[in-house]
Amino acid sequence: MAQQLPSAPFPILTSVSEVREWRAARQAAGEQVGFVPTMGALHDGHLSLVRASLLANEATVISIFVNPAQFAPHEDLATYPRTIEADIAALASLTIPVEGSSSPRTVSALFLPPISALYPSGIDTDVSKQRGTFLEVKGLQEVMEGVSRPGFFRGVATVVIKLFNIIQPTKAYFGQKDIQQALLLRRMLTDLHVPAPLASNLVIIPTYRDAASELALSSRNAYLRAEERPWATVLIDALHKAQQVWDEQKTKGAVVVKDVLEAARASVRAVEKKAQEEGKGVEVRLIYVALNDPDELWDLEKGESAMVPRGKGAVLSGAVMLGRTRLIDNLVFDYPLN
């Protein structure tokens, strides 16, 4: 790569052949490999995934790759935060003591591929101009985030299967923050009978939240202007209101889908109004709030029944625009993620 990289206490691999060689050595050493795919701009949420991998695997590899195929032409590919030096420093600082061993575990390698390694014939964000192999996960890709972002999960599934095939991890780690991504990728692993990682080894780590506000950490939070930050909890506050309705109705039996959703929507609407009145130019806008089946991601609001029966869980998710920044969050009810 033309770019000069900071020195790191772990190898920085940039080609597929380097990764294959590194992986073969791990195999020969009998080591399990944990893998955390990222787009960089690492924050404590990402680092919690890396920590989980360090705890469970002898070797941990992280990838940083801002994947053009998951951005629409009008989206923020060019301006997506790129903080490679800080990312490497953050990864280098991670040290996990291992019970029964005198040497702590640290990151084993960073995979930092150029675009040409993952898209040898190039990649256009305009789907109609793309050539080559792409994956879709029909049904699961069209709901929730997929409604506002057609093509997004196609881009995600395509790059992740490539990364999996290159790294062949024993386990792979994803954040609950992007719950649809994690469940859709697990379905992809099941459908395609991918051997590494097995679907049962896709691990979903709870969303990392700011301790005081419960705001979910996100690389896109960096886009928020100072005056917008106090309003950033609008979505998680709304989801918590809906959770109260879920919990109350669940203790009595089935849950009425529209009651849960209306609690969240009313909460966002109230904040939208408040921002208009006192926000000094801050704009809050609800994109969607949805309740979905955790296995098939069916939209429960469009389902045949208006109720979620006792014993069935659900994913409550939503997106809001805060000024020009798109924030997403979710809560999962009564469903074990791992």
Place this chain on the structure above:
Amino acid sequence: MAQQLPSAPFPILTSVSEVREWRAARQAAGEQVGFVPTMGALHDGHLSLVRASLLANEATVISIFVNPAQFAPHEDLATYPRTIEADIAALASLTIPVEGSSSPRTVSALFLPPISALYPSGIDTDVSKQRGTFLEVKGLQEVMEGVSRPGFFRGVATVVIKLFNIIQPTKAYFGQKDIQQALLLRRMLTDLHVPAPLASNLVIIPTYRDAASELALSSRNAYLRAEERPWATVLIDALHKAQQVWDEQKTKGAVVVKDVLEAARASVRAVEKKAQEEGKGVEVRLIYVALNDPDELWDLEKGESAMVPRGKGAVLSGAVMLGRTRLIDNLVFDYPLN
């Protein structure tokens, strides 16, 4: 499986877990695994692939699976020939002496999955009703056979990546008869960085032809009525006419694309006319003849240049309907397939 299978001198595996166990044993024994995916109705063409695999690998596994996803709703999924007893007998009869070894090589295993193993949530031939993970190879899937059969290569790529992930073969064998399939799948392996088989280990075996007539063997030849059989060489005869033009022009320099194609089309048209006049109800109809770049499958007739320069090869392919039977064939000029 409910169906009673004939006894075979090799294990018949029907579940993914049985294959994984079989594969792990091959790995432990240090054996290379050759794989021949088929839809059954095995003929000498298939058997030539199996022989090539037996020669090059310590273990050879064949799959037989009639893949619903590659049939359109109006196509012949229900009536596609199924001859499992004869297929097993043919595979059992194959014995290849190995130089330097006293025991000849024979087929190691047959993978005979039920539909539920490859499509756990079922599979509808109507694309709009499908759910789950599907692959597309954009650009390469829309030309040649893909013009008349939209969705065909999507179905092929999807089932083959599943079979590859289950079997994890060292090498996989495909017939030149289905040249677009072989080149598209090789591109899929490259694009997705599939580790087993590597793209360079997808082996393309020359089309197996009837010695006297040069007719390419095909499971669909079984559909031909007795009075249609004498007309079945219409396509390969036309391709040979075009090959003469290619060879003549190539010795002088560049080749004029339309001259090659016109030679083939004129040849088919003459046979169409002859069949009308003397065929006693036999109908011959040209679907297409095309000349394509062997790497990218660009349609050279639609290309910017009307010429194929010296040093560049091409794929000449076509399809004809003979009565209700669709016959395909191809010749590859000046391009090494392996």
